Amino acid sequence: MIARASLALLLAFAGCKQHGSSGDCVDDGDCAEGQACVNKACQVVDCVSTADCGIEQYCAKADHTCVDGCEGDEDCPAGDSCDVGAHSCVPYGCRETQLDCDYGEVCNQDTHVCEKAQGPYCKTCDPFSAGGCGQHGTCYVIDYYYDAYCFVDCNPDLGSDACPRGYECQDATGLGDNVCFADCTFINGQ
Secondary structure (H helix, E strand, O other): OHHHHHHHHHHHHHOOOOOOOOOEOOOHHHOOOOEEEEOOEEEEOOOOOHHHOOOOEEEEOOOOEEEEOOOOHHHOOOOEEEEOOOOEEEEOOOOOHHHHOOOOEEEEOOOOEEEEOOOOOOOEOOOOOOOOOOOOEEEEEOOOOOOEEEEEEOOHHHHHHOOOOOOEEEEOOOOOOEEEEOOHHHHOOO
16 A cells, blocks of 8 residues: 555656756746746746846846836836836826925825925914914914914824825824924924
């Protein structure tokens, strides 16, 4: 019984070839690194996947060569996305305020253009006068010199896009009064 099992295993392994040999292959996985299965034989090629090519290049599967252009966003440099139909990298504008925009700007998600934030961000105000910060702002005294600045309301559920770049959505009072906070004394040069 043991002899039959040993013979069966021996015959099963006799039909296997070593990974990466130059014999017949079914797919690229049967070939060594740097080789691809072409016409059922492993051959050295320029690329097996796009990871083998440079930035703004992709691996053309038909002939396993690196071709200028892209097949996906990962083939493009930072700040660009792939126009798949044209196989070309194009600037995408902004996607996220804190990463793509300048200080005091927000990313317009419709146009993908950074725009100056609208509102009285860090505007000086009189804490004893109502309405100095508009409908969506609140005047807070921030230091013992009684310097007061406008802080604009924000929604923390929006993550990094809740406030302009350089501002952070924080609870100003511990009661859920979320405002875009920044060091206003620094911004205003004091």
